[in-house]
Amino acid sequence: MRLDRLLANSGLGTRSRVRDKINHGGVTVNGTVITDAAFHVTEDDSILIDGHEINCKTHLYYLLDKPDGVLTAMEDKRLPCVADYIPSELKSKKLSPVGRLDYHTSGLLLITNDGELSHRLQSPRYEVPKTYLATFSGQDWTENEINTIVSGFTIRDKGYSEQIAPAALEMTDPSDDGLSRALLTLHEGKTHEVRRIFAHFNKEVAALRRIELAGVKVSRELDSCGRFRPLTDDELRLLFDATGMSGN
Ligand code: URA
Helix, strand or coil: CCCHHHHHHHHCCCCHHHHHHHHHHCCEEEEEEECCCCCCCCCCCCCECCCCEECCCCCCEEEECCCCCCECCCCCCCCHHHHHHHHHHHCCCCCCCCCCCCCCCCEEEEEECHHHHHHHHHHHCCCCCCCEHHHHEECCHHHHHHHHHCCCCCEEEEEEEEEEECCCEEEEEECCCCCCCEEEEECHHHCHHHHHHHHCCCEEEEEEEEEEEEEECCCCCCCCCCCEEECCCHHHHHHHCCCCCCCC
């Protein structure tokens, strides 16, 4: 990340103020004075401003494998919510979920305090792919229906209509209890979109699990449900690449 961006992200002033400080030789990186605001640094570098070490680890990135029956919210008086899975020492870090999964959807939920990344991951502009494993009842998908999904289509329901962007659908192995399963990859994130797409084609989703987002994956099975862990560097790079933030 650029030196000026990292300092600004660390709450040390606007980008122009920190650039000023850098230009005037007030910043050292690993013991060397750096006057180039675009100098590449990582959170592991030792950065001093006017001789005082600063703590750069302001942006935090986690993955929660959300269980079914958990609300995507940081607080709820009645129901279990994702905040219950965040360790107490992180409670002051202003973390929040990136988008939302329905109460009855399990799987991959990113949790961060990086507002810019969160915004971009949810923006239709970046068309970030998200793959859902849907267990459903009803007829299996026909070739015609799959082609409709691939082309994009309109859902018309009780006086409103909504355009569904082109997506991809692939049948996969049935569930243990013999229900059909399919993988649906969307590049947008409308409310209840997967369930509404299935309903449009007269299929009912019995269980839904998000298993992939921009190449970051969780297991298809439920074995890691409830696990909260930091993203790896490779996973973070996938997210930054998908949202045009690499090299910032
Ligand atoms: N689509 C849905 O219907 N539910 C989710 O939780 C996510 C996508």
